[in-house]
Every structure is written in C-alpha cells, then in structure tokens.
Amino acid sequence: xxxxxxxxxxxxxxxxxxxxxxxxxxxxxxxxxxxxxxxxxxxxxxxxxxxxxxxxxxxxxxxxxxxxxxxxxxxxxxxxxxxxxxxxxxxxxxxxxxxxxxxxxxxxxxxxxx
Amino acid sequence: xxxxxxxxxxxxxxxxxxxxxxxxxxxxxxxxxxxxxxxxxxxxxxxxxxxxxxxxxxxxxxxxxxxxxxxxxxxxxxxxxxxxxxxxxxxxxxxxxxxxxxxxxxxxxxxxxxxxxxxxxxxxxxxxxxxxxxxxxxxxxxxxxxxxxxxxxxxxxxxxxxxxxxxxxxxxxxxxxxxxxxxxxxxxxxxxxxxxxxxxxxxxxxxxxxxxxxxxxxxxxxxxxxxxxxxxxxxxxxxxxxx
Numbered sequence: 578x579x580x581x582x583x584x585x586x587x588x589x590x591x592x593x594x595x596x597x598x599x600x601x602x603x604x605x606x607x608x609x610x611x612x613x614x615x616x617x618x619x620x621x622x623x624x625x626x627x628x629x630x631x632x633x634x635x636x637x638x639x640x641x642x643x644x645x646x647x648x649x650x651x652x653x654x655x656x657x658x659x660x661x662x663x664x665x666x667x668x669x670x671x672x673x674x675x676x677x678x679x680x681x682x683x684x685x686x687x688x689x690x691x
Numbered sequence: 692x693x694x695x696x697x698x699x700x701x702x703x704x705x706x707x708x709x710x711x712x713x714x715x716x717x718x719x720x721x722x723x724x725x726x727x728x729x730x731x732x733x734x735x736x737x738x739x740x741x742x743x744x745x746x747x748x749x750x751x752x753x754x755x756x757x758x759x760x761x762x763x764x765x766x767x768x769x770x771x772x773x774x775x776x777x778x779x780x781x782x783x784x785x786x787x788x789x790x791x792x793x794x795x796x797x798x799x800x801x802x803x804x805x806x807x808x809x810x811x812x813x814x815x816x817x818x819x820x821x822x823x824x825x826x827x828x829x830x831x832x833x834x835x836x837x838x839x840x841x842x843x844x845x846x847x848x849x850x851x852x853x854x855x856x857x858x859x860x861x862x863x864x865x866x867x868x869x870x871x872x873x874x875x876x877x878x879x880x881x882x883x884x885x886x887x888x889x890x891x892x893x894x895x896x897x898x899x900x901x902x903x904x905x906x907x908x909x910x911x912x913x914x915x916x917x918x919x920x921x922x923x924x925x926x927x928x929x930x931x932x933x934x
Contacts, residue, residue, distance in 0.1 A: 579795055579826040587712050594706050603703055607712065614829040614855035647890075661886040670890035673858065679829065681708045687701040 580615060580623040583679065587624075591684055592632045600686035602636035610676040611645040645676030716830055719798035723833025726805065732813045733916045736832050738856065739840030740849075741822030744866035744899055746774045748840055748908075749817055750781040751899035755909055758782075763810035766819035767796040774819060783817075784810035795826035798833055815912055824853040836861040836915055843867050847880040854888040862893050862911060869898040 587607070595602050609615050617640050624638045647656040649664035650672045656662065662671040711717060727734040739745050746766065753762055764785040766774035772787030779785050786804050788796060801818055810816075818834060820827040839860045841849060844867060850857045857863065863885060871878070878896070885892040895911065897904035 579793075579829065582793070582797070583712055586715055590708070590710065590712065590714075594708070598704075600704070601701070612855055612858060614825060659887060661883075662888070662890040662892075663886070672890065677858075679712050681710055681712050684706045684708060686704045686706060688704050689701065 580619040581627065583615060583620065584623040584627045587681060588627065588631045588633050590681055591636075594684055595632045595686055598686060598688055600688045602633050602684065603687050604637045604639055604685040605633065605681065606639045606641065606683040606685075608641045608643050608678040608680045608682055610643040610678040612673065612676040613679045615679055617642060641682070643675050643678050646674045647671040648674045713829070716798050719802055720831035720833040723798055723802055723805070724835075725833075727816065727833060727835065728919075730812070731919065732816045733836070733912065733919055734816045734818065734832075734834045735912075736818045736820060736827075736834035736837045737840065738820045738824075738827045738837065738860075739822065739866075740824050740842070740845060743822065743840040743842045743845065745819050745822070745840045746777055747899035748864060748866060748897065749778055749783060749819065751897075751902060751905050752908065752912075753778075753781045753783045755902060755905040760814045760909070760912070761810075761812060762815050762817065763808065763813045764817040764819055765796075765801060765804045767800070767821040769793075769821065778819075779809075784808075790821060794821055794823050795830055796820050796832060797830045801832045814916060824849070824856045828856040828859065835919065838862045838864060840864050840866050841881070843870055843874060843876050843878075847877055848884055850881070850884040850888045857885060857888040858890075860889060861915075862895065863889070864904075864908060865894055865896045867898060867900075868896045868903060869901045 591602055591605060609617055621638060628634055647662055648671060649667060649669055651664060651667045651669045654664055654666060656671050664671060737745050749764060762783045764778050764783050765788050766778060766785060767788040767790055768774055769790055775785040775787035786809055788800050788804050818832055837860050839856060841863050843865060882894060885894060895904055895907045897908055
C-alpha cells in the first residue's frame with residue numbers, strides 16, 4: 578500500500594523539474610530493487626491511478642528491476658542466492674551491493690519551442 | 692523545434708536525477724536523528740506483524756527496568772490509541788499516532804509527535820511501528836536501531852518470506868517463548884532463516900508473560916545506549932537504512 582506514497586513523492590519530484598521548464602513529461606525512468614519492498618505491479622497501478630491532473634498525466638513509467646546482490650565487503654565474493662549472508666571464505670557479514678533501490682533515474686521532458 | 696531534422700516535433704530532453712524517491716523522508720529522518728542525538732536518547736524503531744507482541748514487550752520492558760531507564764514511546768496504529776493507553780498505564784509516557792489508512796509510520800509523522808511531548812528527558816525512546824511486516828521497513832524514521840518482534844506462533848519461514856523487513860534489523864526478539872513447550876516450533880530453523888536474510892543475525896528469546904529473556908534485551912539496550920556515548924552520535928549503521 579505504500580506504493581501510493583512513493584508515487585506521490587515521485588510526481589512531486591518530477592514537477593520540480595518539469596514546471597520551471599514549462600515542459601511536458603514524456604517518460605520517467607525509475608529503478609526498483611528486488612529487496613526494496615516495492616511491488617512493481619502495484620507501483621504501476623498506483624502511478625496510473627495517481628497521474629491524472631498531475632504533470633505526469635501523459636507520461637509513461639518505465640521501471641528497471643534490479644536483482645539483489647549480496648557480496649563480501651572483504652573479498653568481494655558474490656554470495657549464492659538464498660545462502661546464509663556470511664562470506665563462506667572469510668566469515669564476514671555480507672553487504673547488499675544492489676537490490677534496495679527506489680530511485681528516480683531520469684525524466685524525459687518535451688520542452689516547448691524557443 | 693527538433694534540432695536534429697527540423698521535423699517540427701517538440702524536442703525531448705533527458706534530465707538525469709538519480710535520487711532516492713523517498714529523499715524527502717530521508718531528510719526528515721536525518722532531522723529526527725539529529726534531535727535524538729542532541730537529546731542523548733536511544734531511539735528504537737520496533738516493528739513486527741500485528742499481534743507479534745510489540746506492546747506487551749514494551750510493558751514487560753518497563754516492568755523489568757523498574758524505573759532504572761527513563762522510557763518514552765509513540766505507537767502507530769491505523770485506528771485507536773489503545774497501545775498508547777496501555778503503555779501509559781505501564782509507566783511509559785506515550786503518544787498515539789493514528790495513521791488512518793497508512794500502513795506504516797514515516798519520519799514526518801514521528802517528527803510531529805515529538806513536539807510538546809508527554810515525556811521529559813529520556814534514555815530510550817521506542818517508536819512502536821504499525822503492525823506490518825512489509826511497508827514499515829522502507830521508511831527511515833531517524834532511529835538508532837531497528838528491532839523486529841517475531842512471535843513463535845508466526846512460523847519458522849517468516850524471515851525468508853519477508854526478507855526486506857529483516858535485512859536491516861539490528862535485532863530480532865523472538866516473542867511469546869513461554870508457548871514453546873506447547874508448539875511444534877523449531878527454533879534452530881528460525882535462526883537458520885534469519886541467517887539467510889540478516890547479514891549479522893542477532894536474536895533474543897523473550898516472554899513478556901514470564902519475563903524470561905527481558906534482562907538480555909535490557910542489556911542489549913544498555914549496550915546500544917553506551918555506544919551512543921562512545922561515538923558521540925547515533926550508530927553509523929543507521930546510514931545503511933538511508934543509502
């Protein structure tokens with residue numbers, strides 16, 4: 578359910594870029610990690626529900642899904658999916674190298690003729 | 692007009708942003724964190740399923756501390772202030788945050804509750820989150836540590852089913868352990884599941900009903916509070932939740 582809150586924050590941030598340029602928003606690119614706690618389908622549903630009457634009314638939402646990757650901070654070894662999160666070689670706690678992204682990467686704007 | 696071919700189409704411009712969508716919440720959480728550091732209080736974000744025993748755990752914590760720790764709390768719920776009433780009755784000055792339909796607390800809601808507080812100077816401030824194993828995990832509230840209450844009745848595989856909640860937890864409290872003799876729960880299986888979702892798994896078995904394990908939990912709190920003084924700031928691992 579928090580996907581609606583995320584969409585509200587997303588559109589607010591997009592408006593900060595689009596409104597001063599008097600631009601029409603064409604497409605948004607976001608990255609969502611596998612361990613971000615955000616369901617991509619729910620995010621799309623929330624976006625389509627929320628976008629009318631906003632700067633994003635006609636803009637497409639492109640989502641880049643990022644797979645989770647746990648690595649050892651000592652030897653940079655990648656851990657197998659589902660394995661205990663300690664390096665099998667040096668025993669250090671693993672670090673999440675990728676997969677917790679909830680990121681607005683890029684906005685495509687249609688700027689008016691000058 | 693399009694500069695490339697003069698076709699008359701409006702020009703597309705790509706604006707690179709690369710910012711967390713919840714950057715606004717992160718900024719407010721940083722503000723809360725600065726407030727907790729300035730007032731020398733250990734802020735704990737207590738999360739867990741509905742019915743995992745979060746409020747009972749805090750009641751037992753107040754009983755066991757016997758006034759040695761100055762405790763305060765906010766408790767989030769969709770409706771009613773029942774948890775805050777229970778905590779006040781247990782001697783923990785508390786305020787309810789009623790979220791309406793929101794399934795989690797965010798940094799702004801916590802910040803609003805910090806003004807004009809019903810508590811004085813505190814040692815430990817509990818933020819009892821809305822009962823939910825999903826949404827609360829993605830919102831930094833400015834806490835120094837995250838604690839997840841997991842009841843023995845929830846099943847051994849809960850950590851693997853809800854990895855997002857457990858991956859940033861600093862401690863898991865296995866609650867309602869007085870029920871273990873009556874259940875077919877395999878505690879080592881819970882520990883194995885935690886090791887697959889928590890990089891530095893730490894679990895304490897507790898029972899709010901009998902008080903078992905509450906001393907170990909108080910010792911953990913005392914160690915975390917001492918760490919605030921050593922470093923002069925909230926533990927650096929809080930930054931993990933932001934990044």
